[in-house]
Amino acid sequence: MRNTTSNYKHYTLFALLSIVAITVKAQGTFESDGVRVTGTRSISQEEVPVGASKQKLPGVQTVGLRAPANIKIDGKTTEWDNKFQAYNRNTDLFYIMSNDDDNLYLTLQANDPAIVRHILAGGFTLTINQSGKKGDKTGIAVTYPIFDKTNRLTVNFRNRPKLEKGAAASVKKADSNMYAVNKSMNEKVKLIKVTGVKDVDTLISVYNEDGFKVAAAFDNELIYTCELAISLKHLGLAINNGNKFAYNIMLNEVIQSGIDIKKDPSGNIVSVSVNKGAQPAMPPTDFWGEYTLAKK
Numbered sequence: 001m002r003n004t005t006s007n008y009k010h011y012t013l014f015a016l017l018s019i020v021a022i023t024v025k026a027q028g029t030f031e032s033d034g035v036r037v038t039g040t041r042s043i044s045q046e047e048v049p050v051g052a053s054k055q056k057l058p059g060v061q062t063v064g065l066r067a068p069a070n071i072k073i074d075g076k077t078t079e080w081d082n083k084f085q086a087y088n089r090n091t092d093l094f095y096i097m098s099n100d101d102d103n104l105y106l107t108l109q110a111n112d113p114a115i116v117r118h119i120l121a122g123g124f125t126l127t128i129n130q131s132g133k134k135g136d137k138t139g140i141a142v143t144y145p146i147f148d149k150t151n152r153l154t155v156n157f158r159n160r161p162k163l164e165k166g167a168a169a170s171v172k173k174a175d176s177n178m179y180a181v182n183k184s185m186n187e188k189v190k191l192i193k194v195t196g197v198k199d200v201d202t203l204i205s206v207y208n209e210d211g212f213k214v215a216a217a218f219d220n221e222l223i224y225t226c227e228l229a230i231s232l233k234h235l236g237l238a239i240n241n242g243n244k245f246a247y248n249i250m251l252n253e254v255i256q257s258g259i260d261i262k263k264d265p266s267g268n269i270v271s272v273s274v275n276k277g278a279q280p281a282m283p284p285t286d287f288w289g290e291y292t293l294a295k296k
Helices: 005-026 113-122 168-188
Strands: 030-032 035-037 086-088 093-099 103-110 124-129 140-147 189-195 203-205 212-218 224-231 244-251 257-263 269-279 285-292
Touching: 093 244, 103 113, 103 124, 113 140, 113 224, 113 244, 124 224, 140 212, 140 224, 168 189, 168 212, 189 212
Parallel strands: 030 269
Antiparallel strands: 030 035, 086 093, 093 103, 103 224, 124 140, 124 244, 140 189, 189 203, 212 224, 244 285, 257 269
């Protein structure tokens, strides 16, 4: 995790604005760069669904793993039985990295609304350094999701339907909400950003035939799962070379905009104005790991 003074200030401001936003959002929908969120409670007040268990999981996956033969890039963890290889506290993400003979796969999940908002506002980036060196500037990077700022996604975590054990009506209502949110997301997310790959455009369609597959979905508790597949040929990797490579997973920085802060001569904040379309700052968080392709 990048622990700089600048990022700390951004985080502090974001925490402050989460509180201020309660009043603002009570008057209507609060808009962010890449996501419009409705509701009246701050992030700290929202319940976090249980989702996957954080217990006994390492912070970084340390072993190569063969992908199931039935793996499908659909934003669901059915083939994994919702069991993950690691839970990283820097990013608050559960994830699995795996491979077959042709592709490298990343499955990640976020069950905290604050983290989901961060992903929807700035996306996440997977970087692969074939050399195994963190400082290598020739790595391959894939960023998703990429939103059109004029076509924002609305996610209402505050009023999501509550699931009640044994109550079929509550499941039906939660399922209906899930379908609506996923339909809206799929209509709005059409692009993937790719850097470092020769002969592949920087922005490509999610329906591309260039060797990049991605899908994301919310479940009926609004837990967010994303699956990504990258052709090994783009990474300069082969199943038989046995070399270890470095990877980085980052929740990208979101730049503050549309927010005016006034301070007194002593530097104390005296007022905060949040304009339409405002976006509080979200500092980047990331981690590094190493992976060796798993053979049959």
